[in-house]
Amino acid sequence: MTRRPLLIAIDGPAGAGKSATARELAVRLGLPYLDTGAMYRAVALLARRAGLGPELDGEGRRAVVGFAERLGVGFRGDPRAQRVILDGEDVTEALRAPEVSQMASVVSAIPEVRREMVRRQRELAARSGGVVEGRDIGTVVFPDATLKVFLTAEPEMRARRRFDELARRGVAASWEDVLEEQRERDRRDSTRPDSPMRPAEGAVIVDTSRLSLSEVVEAVVALLPGPPRTP
Numbered sequence: 001m002t003r004r005p006l007l008i009a010i011d012g013p014a015g016a017g018k019s020a021t022a023r024e025l026a027v028r029l030g031l032p033y034l035d036t037g038a039m040y041r042a043v044a045l046l047a048r049r050a051g052l053g054p055e056l057d058g059e060g061r062r063a064v065v066g067f068a069e070r071l072g073v074g075f076r077g078d079p080r081a082q083r084v085i086l087d088g089e090d091v092t093e094a095l096r097a098p099e100v101s102q103m104a105s106v107v108s109a110i111p112e113v114r115r116e117m118v119r120r121q122r123e124l125a126a127r128s129g130g131v132v133e134g135r136d137i138g139t140v141v142f143p144d145a146t147l148k149v150f151l152t153a154e155p156e157m158r159a160r161r162r163f164d165e166l167a168r169r170g171v172a173a174s175w176e177d178v179l180e181e182q183r184e185r186d187r188r189d190s191t192r193p194d195s196p197m198r199p200a201e202g203a204v205i206v207d208t209s210r211l212s213l214s215e216v217v218e219a220v221v222a223l224l225p226g227p228p229r230t231p
């Protein structure tokens, strides 16, 4: 009998703590970490650099699908300090720019783009397992994951985290803009016809509004099947 690799799906909206939780879990459990949002962001960065904006016409859309199909994205380093490499260039910081976040939400609504990303994600994680974070991991990419978690938090709390993160990186943004962009992205991500963001069947919903990172990690570890795992 072959044992299935341990695969943990972490889904949920921006700012719920997915990345931090998934990275810590990966370190704690000695598993690979896969940031699927970075893949959509890489497609978005290429689109932006090609001069495309959120309003895509037929030609723009075709160009974006081409970027997805030829995407040369890879990950380097341990989960806590992982770098994203796009065609040999370290784009880790560039992927976090607000206009790339918005564009990622736009390109991720295109079914051909999703199909290509999902195919790659399955290829990357199916054999080795891992902690995989995104929006559709439990619903579409790995519906039979060992554990499916949907992390959520109150909108103001999520926007506050995002606002603080931008301030830390020296990006000037108003509180109203951060809140509005988040609202717009949440709406787009959860209402798109292809793979809308929603908790998967059998997913455990964890509200992180009033939990510290280590409390969230412990809560998820406690959900794993099998004997208790001590830190």
Ligand code: DC
Pocket (backbone or CB within 6 Å): 014, 036, 037, 038, 040, 041, 101, 104, 105, 106, 108, 109, 133, 134, 135, 136, 137, 185, 189
């Ligand atoms: O998690 P993130 O903020 O890096 O994701 C960027 C965008 O990509 C987000 O707006 C939704 C989209 N995304 C997706 O549609 N499916 C995923 N598995 C991961 C991200």
